[in-house]
Amino acid sequence: MGVCGKEFYPTDRGVRFPKIGELKLKWSRPLPSPPTSVTLVKECSGRYYASFVVEVKEVKLPWTPKEVGLDLGLASLAVGSDGEKIAPPKFLRSALRTIGRLQGSLSRKAKGSSNRQKARLLVARAQEKVANQRLDLFHKLSTKYIRENQTVALEDLNVSGMLKNRRLAKSISDSGWRMFKTLLEYKAVLYGREVVVVSRWEPTSQRCSSCGHRDGKKPLSIRRWTCSACGAAHDRDINAAKISSPSDRRRG
Ligand SMILES: [Zn+2]
Structure with a gap:
């Protein structure tokens, strides 16, 4: 409705x-x-x-040299490139257990019965509760990271090494990742900051896709660079994609 x-x-x-x-x-x-x-x-x-x-007025914050790379998983909610870990809130783990238990109970109810209907409602309520708590937490975290940093680099989703209920864990973390990214992006616009999404496999030291020279370490916020050996200008993502493509790997 x-x-x-x-x-x-x-x-x-x-x-x-x-x-x-x-x-x-x-x-x-x-x-x-x-x-x-x-x-x-x-x-x-x-x-x-x-x-x-x-309607919210844009409040551009003063420029800061600080930047952070974030790795969002379930094992820890966010890991900053400075090593600061945000432990997963207890509510998430206990809520996942509760949801799993309620789902088990739902699957044992006879199809079409009113008990099944009630069980379905309990599952939906539990899922909704955890979604709301998580949204609240994501609001606080995204505001913190955007206020403190000029650039927030968000690593793409890591779903490995998760809880027992993999499908559930994955669906929760998928939607969580997108939600977190959306919050970061709209706050970045409000405060005059920048959000970039980086591949988790992207090395911080970059190899030139033209000449193979290993250029130095680069912060995740550097999106374009010039090879110090051959002078080729690179877009970080495109260069990384060229390096990791199968034909290049054979050559390398
Ligand atoms: Zn080069």
């Missing part, structure tokens, strides 16, 4: 709609400015969410 409209009035307890009346809301965070529109969405769990559109 989607009620979408511009005729509504935020109140202390929620939002008042014409005809519908006041809907009580549990605010996930305060609105940064008065909303221009609102959408009500019904989730699989049967709960409703109100999603507000607000």
